[in-house]
Amino acid sequence: MSSQAVQLRIKSNHVVMDNGIVQVYLSNPGGFVTRIQYNGIDNLLEALNEKNNRGYWDVVWSEYGSTGTTGTFERIVGTSFNVIMETEEQVEISFKRTWNPSLKGKLSPLNIDKRYVMLRNSSGFYSYAIFEHLKEWPAFNIPQIRIVYKLRKDKFHYMAMADNRQRLMPLPDDRLPGRGKELIPPEAVLLVNPIEPEFLGEVDDKYQYSSENINLKVHGWISAESETIPATGFWVIIPSNEFRSGGLVKQNLTSHVGPISLAMFLSAHYAGEDIVLKLQPNEPWKKVFGPTFVYLNNLLDHDEDPLAQLWEDAKFQMNKEVQSWPYDFPASDDFQKASQRGSVCGTLLVRDRCVSDKDIIAKGAYVGLAPPGDAGSWQRECKGYQFWSKSNEEGYFSINNIRSGDYNLYAWVPGFIGEYWNNVVLKITPGCEINVDDIVFEPPRDGPTLWEIGIPDRSAAEFYVPDPNPKFINKLFKDHPDKFRQYGLWERYAELYPNEDLIYNVGVSDYTKDWFYAQVTRKKNDGSYQGTTWQIKFNMDDVQENGLYKLRLALASANVSELQVRVNDEKQDPPLFTTGVIGKDNAIARHGIHGLYWLFNIGVPSILLIKGDNTIFLTQTMATGPLPLFQGIMYDYIRLESPY
Template sequence: MASQAVQLRIEHSQVVMENGILQVYLSNPGGFVTRIQYNGIANLLEILNERDNRGYWDVVWSEAGSTGTTGTFERIVGTRFRVITENEEQVEISFTSKWDPSLKGKRAPLNIDKRYVMLRDSSGFYSYGIFEHLGKWPAFNIPQIRTVYKLRKDKFDYMVVSDNRQRFMPLPDDRLPGRGKELVPPEAVLLVNPVEPEFKGEVDDKYQYSSENKDLMVHGWISSQSEADPSVGFWVIIPSNEFRSGGPVKQNLSSHVGPISLAMFLSAHYAGEDLVLKLQPNEAWKKVFGPTFVYLNTLLDGDNPLQVWEDAKYQMKEEVQSWPYDFPASEDFQKSSQRGTVCGTLLVRDRCLSDDYIIAQDAYVGVAPPGEAGSWQRECMGYQFWSRANEEGYFSINNIRSGNYNLYAWVPGFIGDYWNNVVLTITPGCEIDVGEVIYEPPRDEPTLWEIGIPDRSANGFYVPDPNPNYINKLFVDHPDKFRQYGLWERYAELYPNEDLIYTVGDSDYTKDWFFAQVTRKQEDGSYQGTTWQIKFNLDDVDASKIYKIRLALASANVSELQVRVNDPKQDPPLFTTGVIGKDNAIARHGIHGLYRLFSIDVPGLLLQNDVNTIFLTQTMAAGPLPLFQGIMYDYIRLEGPNPFLPQKTIKLGYSE
């Protein structure tokens, strides 16, 4: 069949983009996606919803000085419609909303330009947004920016987030009172009388389907299949992470019961207030979010609906390879010719592991706005660009927008963050080779013992089986067992009378180290903090030396971790983190939040020849409802002089 030219119809209250494959209807001038017609289906979006509650951009904002991660929810309403590009190959349209002082306190102080693009022969459409805050406007906070698509619940019943996270889903009706019982936190609902009996007794929670940015490139829904109605796939494809905040392992929502599909650009989930964008007085800001691609496909032959998922993954790869796109008309979206490249080789020097440099295989290497070590995981105003080092430690970070950046990295298997404070200025077409980059992870002495693997998550520690009355069947016998609901309650059941005790040399962290140090629920319903113990033997303690505890945390939520050595009542404790964290990863079924590393000096005078004990106390607890206070460990190490290890002569050069 010959391809059809892209056409644009402008009517009084709506505009329609079509290319012979699909038709997309948008309200005029609001810019809400009200109807998507495809494959004989009059509308893929939920026709029971109001027209402004089907496909839209939204923002959550709060006044300057506000704390927390909530605020005013605002669907972005366009007030002016413009045609940007219109020819047989492409249509691009714009819906803008302008701010002025008369809107203070009523609307987020932003100029927003929502763009929609349709191309010839394309089975979908693109969307991107340009957000701008002028320096003279009020300071304020932005906890969230996203796009939302709400699909027809009578058609879309199978959700796919990844190869191993896909299933038939309950209906939104199943979460309503009478059919569902709200749990704590309220996003989790126990399905007690669902429309389809097969879901009875399951827990539904949108956070169980979160993914890290690096893995969140395509997700969506498949419609049920019949002889008259073949399966249709609706997919949100996010071809680049450059405009998403928090780096490659920041977790975001994807698709969930509704059926709903999201593209999250900015959110405080799994991070807390650290990832709320806070615009200061007289601070100008402008950023392009997207384009993202809504891709539609259908079953061409055979009877396996998952063929549309395989096709969606293929399409995602095509979009990634096409990035940065050459079709967006806005000058604010930089094309390939306006971007640059940074490459080099990352090596690790750890004097206690090797005389030679260690190749930083699979390291995450990126550029982000200038900051400090690890600041990229809290950065939310600018753009970030990341790559993985190959088996030789070589990395190439491509298609970096023009601007100023620092180089950052972290290496699986090693603690800490690499940061180079030299400003890299990217100009159009530049190719910057930084050569050999050396990362020296924190290290004073050889390792006396260690618990866990330094990978910035609690994955690998013991995750219990869920309460059988609160399961999600998808995660039974699943590698992401930590996504089950209510695992925090299992701690008190496993340790009813005393807290966890881990004995170095005898215990196995995969079986004996609970994945989260949570509060203990008491018989009266209140909660109390917990104290874990690490017991270990030392010989030939040198009282004149300083030993070192390296304590890497994968998550913290309104917690204070106190460290004591050989005296559980030591006052003050040897070390305290103070109250840290609001990432809520425990309640939201994430195996990590923000990464933190602490290095703690232990005077040899506190240690003894024989059995020693480190006491780890998480002191914070509140009730009567759980606030999910607690921490997740990534890795713990004790360093100290070891008379049985030969002293190494360090080679200072990598190559002759």
Template sequence: MAKSMGVKMHFRKHHVVIDNGIVQLTLTNPGGYVTGVKYNNIDNLLESQNDESDRGYWDLVWSSPDNPGTTGTFERIEGTSCEVIIETEDQVELSFTRTWDSTLVGKHVPLKIDKRFVILRGSSGFYSYAIYEHLEGFPGFNLDETRIVFKLRKDKFHYMAMSDDRQRYMPLPDDRLPARGKPLAYPEAVLLVNPVEPEFKGQVDDKYQYSCETKDLKVHGWISTDPPVGFWQITPSNEFRTGGPTKQELTSHVGPINLAMFISAHYGGNDLVVKFSEGELWKKVFGPVFMHLNTTSTGEDPLTLWQDAKNQMLEEVGKWPYSFPASKDFQQVNERGVISGRLFVYDRFISDEQAPTNGAYIGLAPPGDPGSWERENKGYQFWSKTNEQGCFSIEHILPGTYNLYAWVQGFIGDYKKPEAITITPGCDIEVGDLVYEPPRDGPTLWDIGIPDRSAAEFYIPDPDPMYTNQFLTDDPNRFRQYGLWEQYATLYPDGDLVYTIGESDYRKDWFFAHVPRKKGDNVYEKTTWTIKFKLNNVNKDETYKLRLALASAQVSDLQVRVNDLNTDSPLFSTGIIGGDNAIARHGIHGLSWLFNIDIPGTLLISNEENTIYLTQANGGTPFRGVMYDYIRFEGSALSCSGSNTCI
């Protein structure tokens, strides 16, 4: 039987072919580009009309260290030497390497890169991983992005799936060309006006509609219905990705294109660009990820290949960390450690007792400030969730020194264990009971939203009918429709949003994004949102607290004024913050921010209406704005003895 066949390899003039009887992989030699994937009697699943360097490849974007942005030089990673690492009937592992030297200044990224491909006996697919290294003497630079790309045959792969609620037949790449598509507010978004298949007419194609938080990004890919074949990218661990579990990444999109993203500035901006100084020593292993191929039995619905891919994903996750990678830089299970414990939350204005967390995210990341894991981009991260008793276990941790971080749904802020944790091979550390005390000065007088690092609970408008994609009309994907930012001016053509505590409902009355108002062609003006509330028994000698938790910010200046909109100087200003671009990219959140603002009692009025004005003062484009996560107004702990006595 074919599945019992051992793995074979042979070299051609400029190529090397690996074959295990199920899948045949062809790579350029010594470049290491994937030029062919043969499976299920299809000679090549990749787009053979493309150049050999433009079918399956590792790539990156890099820039000079003084570059302030998130773009730079695009480079496909082409090896200069090929080495056989393992060649047995059970496994073939090939290494394609390239090392920077001084003759390559300005021509190639200053890294030593070893990219590897592995095929195992009986495996319906192949693995790839890479080791990136910055060595002594290498110049400084910025690494903006790196990933693996596969461009599949557009005559075969028409159905894409990346989650149970986001899968569909897709337009063709031809539909994005000028004769068939109309570019919209940014180049990634195209209105299909004359698509090859009429069913897609009037839809928007935008790769960001298929983004996914990395905690959920484990399998995605494409299905060919004739013959029935699936091509899936499975990522069994997120330890090598940047930005923690809530970082969002691209998956698959029109092409048909399949991506394995490792580093990017998507939904993070410049904070997630990796910046290296001259001679800085750094090494990181990306992957392995698994490219899984599957097919159905005769007569079976090809779309069931998605379920099979999910099952295979669970199998790959169960194998992590893999035992087969031959590089000594990929550490095996016995070289890693474990920590466990319990996490409680204590908010004295909610309960007198510590409560066990349930579903809190808790993880190890390189040392930093509370919450720094969200902007961390050089090291490894390891995350888990607490159960109903608050218990957690984090496994397969690479040796090193970390901080233990956590965030708890329903509570603002970030937990950080004060002492660093050192992981050694084979360690099993019990950290005991940990207690997170979220920021709190006094009782809640009023609040808006849910502290969950997202704006999803707020009002998501219906999209302009011109841009509606039907597969995104229902929750939880309503926020992924194109152009929702423009609906603010439709709902508030003259005056801005006004929210009255005790009367308004944030699910209906609080727009999901605080954006500029469009006033004519390419004119976007600042906007001011108003919160009205009454207070009883204001203590003029005390200080109240306004907590603003933001889910996103894009080149914004958020200003706070109290009871006087016309004062020249705001009580508080963030200054220009943010670059995550989550409004334009349908992200519902980017990077989180928390601002704790003192409100002197002298600014407040007893037994009458008070007003807080929130001004997003930086207009100019439709995408400059913030998304709120949660807003809370706290009374003075000294003057309020209960949760409602001041309101």
């Protein structure tokens, strides 16, 4: 640890932040991180790249009215440099880019202020940015906002983002034509002639390393030890979820072959266009993203496993950063300090009289504040801030350090379908402590359960996930609880069911073995694809006359799919129910076990049911477009209820 005061050196075309532990070079006035010196390494970033392609903020944007999740890629280039704070304890600098009408169509209509902060005795540096769109500026869309760090490929070969998700990684050259064979989708590459033979036959795909926000707090790379330089870690630490869109279970990219580490703030991954930020005409918007922390560490005890030591230290530092949130050092007035924030607490109970005569304590519930909306709107919300916690064994929750503003209270409870939503606006003011006392969630329920398939937890993980094709293996996920992250599992459906689709017999079948994790399309002999029809067979001892049964269909994912429901007549026209075409979360192709959550409550008139054997037909009809292979749904949970 150095006791040196933080220094700022300003040159004509770059500036340097230096605290004696780490030196960070940034282009002036562009604000690109061009060089990071640490631990005897002249530059942790890839010096072979252009200076604007090493460490940078970027945004993807598209014109108002555009559809889809793509657009114009824009590295954010500062046009003015300012020193915000310069003391022995802290340096904060700003690289600002302002917009005016002459830039229409050339740059995203945003004022962007990129900030970098270095503290005394800190082994790293912080970055945050303030994005602002004025009311009179053009409406437009923003699919993505992130920070990118591209590290030296000759040094950083070991990647980690969880205790059980870390490994030696292929080189970026291994993905190039001749060494790698592009698969479908093209982000996946089969390594056919890698530089290191140990990677031969493996699939590399950045989406295999995605993580839910709740678990995405630290990830990065470790360099190999040399005779002169000990092993070194480069870590991206994201201490809060408040500025990331989509809530705790939204999935984002982490690190991947490059070597690259990301801080994702806004992305359409695992959600689709529903979560693209769309600024309407005459809509002002302002948001602070970050700060995030780049943490650097090196091997101190040479008797220990360097990989384990550096990873454990990175987790320890991550916990320190989380406990320090909200930080007290950012100089921008737009970043609210702890004294400007408030808190909400209470106890969540579940009332389901078919499960218990008494209210049930909601253990492990996800409870959050998000901008006012409708039930479940938080998972598509991307303009404001969200604050979440999990309830304890007594159902008690406490949400602290909430930015001042207006919110609704939302919750969902593993083990129960549906959403809790309170439309009363909670106004958070500085220092407020709101106790909502006992709140009661009444999940959808019309009658006793006749039968159910799965676990209502918004994931398809409990269903049957097949072994991967041996030709398409990622060794990390062999014998791994996240088996679903292997490439090509969707192709196994037609192999397991070559002649007819899945049939599930209630009371006989086991959903962990007999319910495929995704209802995908079937590839025909001519190379085209067709929709599939799954059957649920069940026996009824009796049918209530003139009664209305209720089928609950909870989906964990949908990608350009239409799910039709028929009862005891596969050719019923029109079907009893159709979802219409829903979803663009692409979770199947990107090895996610869920995307956005959907719940459909379908009335089944008793006239359609018979005493004895019955069949529900679930048809996913869509098999068109450029990638029909990935059209399909994942079920979360299915339940049939009888009338009371």
